Each structure stands twice: as structure tokens, then as C-alpha cells.
Amino acid sequence: MRGAVIHAPGDVRFETLGDPKILQPTDAIIRTAVTCVCGSDLWPWRGLDATDEAHPMGHEYVGFVEEVGAEVTAVEPGQFVVGSFATSDNTCANCRNGFQSNCLNREFMSTCQAEHVRIPNAQGTLVATGDVPDEEFWPGLLAVSDVMGTGWYAADAAEVRPGSTAVVVGDGAVGLCAVIAAKEMGAERIIAMSRHESRQRLAREFGATDIVTERGEDGVARIKDLTDGIGADSVLECVGTAQAMRQALHAARPGGNVGFVGVPHEVAIDGQELFFSHVGLRGGPAPVRRYLPDLIDRVLSGRIDPGRVFDLTLPLDQVAEGYKAMDERRAIKALLRP
Numbered sequence: 001m002r003g004a005v006i007h008a009p010g011d012v013r014f015e016t017l018g019d020p021k022i023l024q025p026t027d028a029i030i031r032t033a034v035t036c037v038c039g040s041d042l043w044p045w046r047g048l049d050a051t052d053e054a055h056p057m058g059h060e061y062v063g064f065v066e067e068v069g070a071e072v073t074a075v076e077p078g079q080f081v082v083g084s085f086a087t088s089d090n091t092c093a094n095c096r097n098g099f100q101s102n103c104l105n106r107e108f109m110s111t112c113q114a115e116h117v118r119i120p121n122a123q124g125t126l127v128a129t130g131d132v133p134d135e136e137f138w139p140g141l142l143a144v145s146d147v148m149g150t151g152w153y154a155a156d157a158a159e160v161r162p163g164s165t166a167v168v169v170g171d172g173a174v175g176l177c178a179v180i181a182a183k184e185m186g187a188e189r190i191i192a193m194s195r196h197e198s199r200q201r202l203a204r205e206f207g208a209t210d211i212v213t214e215r216g217e218d219g220v221a222r223i224k225d226l227t228d229g230i231g232a233d234s235v236l237e238c239v240g241t242a243q244a245m246r247q248a249l250h251a252a253r254p255g256g257n258v259g260f261v262g263v264p265h266e267v268a269i270d271g272q273e274l275f276f277s278h279v280g281l282r283g284g285p286a287p288v289r290r291y292l293p294d295l296i297d298r299v300l301s302g303r304i305d306p307g308r309v310f311d312l313t314l315p316l317d318q319v320a321e322g323y324k325a326m327d328e329r330r331a332i333k334a335l336l337r338p
């Protein structure tokens with residue numbers, strides 16, 4: 001089979017690889033229906049995460065089960081399945097507490113921009129849809145496996161409540177999905193921080209009520225203007241840079257909460273400042289598995305359409321162009337079809 005391999009910054013190649021095999025009785029092999037490029041894949045592409053040796057890429061997938069290990073009974077060959085970038089047994093203490101992305105047997109997916117993928121912990125990780133969904137739903141279900149699940153966690157961690165005010169920092173795919181989540185959780189006012197017109201438009205269609213184009217302290221000042229001078233109830237940080245985190249912490253009101261889901265790069269938090277702010281903080285890799293059944297229902301019922309974050313579709317063999325287009329911000333998110 002073939003799949004994407006990164007060799008160095010800016011050098012992703014589509015290569016012939018060995019077919020994945022069942023290695024553990026808890027594994028499954030799927031045939032990829034669609035996969036995609038993640039914003040976090042751009043860190044090694046840009047050389048901001050080191051690539052010491054060539055390795056496969058990709059952690060988002062939906063597909064058809066081809067084969068299961070002896071201990072996998074929850075899914076069977078032929079079924080269409082949705083998973084998560086973090087695999088989980090769904091039985092350990094951390095899983096039972098709802099933090100499947102911190103499963104004691106967790107393995108992060110890293111080979112999904114490929115025609116076939118081995119899924120460890122398949123029993124606890126994969127959720128099958130009832131029937132094979134129409135192709136029009138595949139992008140939405142793929143979004144659920146990562147960006148939508150992550151946006152949902154940002155809203156959950158920031159404790160978005162009906163009638164509340166939510167600020168979303170970041171207008172990438174996760175930020176846009178975070179707008180969907182805040183809306184679904186009943187936020188009355190959703191302020192999206194974005195400088196890009198096409199993304200602002202999509203944010204509004206997803207439920208944003210206000211757009212703030214300023215960044216840094218100017219952005220915080222705008223949020224204060226819009227929130228009676230005190231800041232927002234919930235802030236959803238979906239970028240991961242030091243500036244975005246500072247903006248998020250300063251935009252939350254005393255007693256408010258920040259959910260941070262952008263993978264932090266050189267983010268440092270001042271303990272004294274956090275102490276005196278009265279802001280609650282929770283983040284981390286999203287426990288997507290906790291939300292999968294609910295989010296799959298919302299997509300298949302047509303209630304939400306997070307698949308709209310994919311604004312570029314490419315054949316999988318042009319995966320490198322997907323990285324390039326996202327790096328140059330010509331695309332929000334690239335969908336790849338084997």
C-alpha cells in the first residue's frame with residue numbers, strides 16, 4: 001500500500017510502504033475512506049518540530065474495517081468506523097473518568113495519511129456507524145475524529161453554558177469547530193477572533209455573533225469592550241502559541257474558564273498572574289472517544305456540518321500539496337481521498 005512519509009521540513013512524499021498487519025489481538029486494520037492534513041502536521045513541515053528520521057504521517061481517519069484481531073468484538077469487517085487520534089481501551093480508570101486520550105494503554109495514531117491503517121486498541125477506539133453513511137457525510141465524520149472532537153472539548157473544558165459568552169481564539173479548523181460546539185452548548189454570544197475574511201464568514205455561518213480582528217492586548221481590549229469590561233465566561237484557545245494563550249487568559253472574566261486545545265509551543269504561564277486572575281484552566285489532547293457517539297449522531301442527523309472546514313479536496317497521492325496549501329494558508333484544511 002501507499003502512504004505519506006515526511007523526510008525533512010517541506011519534504012512529504014507519497015511512497016510504497018508495507019501493508020499494515022494485525023500485531024496485537026486488540027488491533028484492527030481499516031481501509032481508509034478519507035483522511036486529511038492537520039494543522040499540527042504543519043509543525044514538522046515547517047521545521048518547528050524536529051524530523052530526525054523519515055516517518056509516516058497523519059492521525060485522522062474514517063474507514064472500512066478489513067480485519068480484526070481475536071479480542072476485537074465491537075466492530076467487524078465491512079463496517080464503517082470513526083476513531084480518534086489517540087487510541088484507548090475505554091476500560092481503564094482514566095477512560096472510565098472520561099479522559100480516554102490519557103488511557104493507560106494509549107497509543108497516538110501517526111500513520112493515517114495512507115491507504116490502510118492499523119488501529120491499536122480497536123475495541124475501545126472505533127465506533128461503527130449503523131449503515132455505511134453516504135459519502136457526503138464522510139468529511140463531517142472525519143472532522144469528528146479530530147478537529148470537531150477537539151473543538152467540542154475546548155467548549156466543554158471552558159464550561160460553555162446556555163446563555164453564556166464564549167470567545168474562540170484561532171480561526172483554523174479547530175477554532176471553527178469550537179464555534180460549532182459553543183453554539184450547540186447554547187452560548188448566546190460567540191466572539192470569533194479572526195483576521196481572514198473567508199474564515200470569518202464560515203465562523204458566522206457556524207454561529208459566531210461577533211468577529212474581533214485585533215490581536216494581542218488590542219484584541220483583549222475589544223473583548224472587554226464587548227463584555228461590560230470584565231471579559232468572557234468561556235475562552236476556547238485553539239492555536240497553541242504564547243500570544244494566543246496570553247490573549248485567552250486575559251480575555252476571560254474572573255471566575256471564567258479557558259479551555260486550551262492548541263498544542264502549546266513555547267507557552268509559559270505566570271503563576272502569580274493566574275492566581276490573581278481567578279481564571280480556571282483545563283486543556284490537553286481532547287478525549288474525542290467520549291464524544292464520538294454523540295457527535296456522530298449530530299453529523300448524521302444533519303444538525304452540524306463540521307465537514308465544511310475542508311475547503312480543499314485532493315487525491316491522497318497529492319498529499320504534499322495539501323501540506324503546502326495549508327502552510328501558505330490557501331486552504332483551511334485539506335481532505336485526502338485514496
Ligand SMILES: [Zn+2]
Pocket residue numbers: 088089090091092093094095096100102103104105
Ligand atoms: Zn483506557
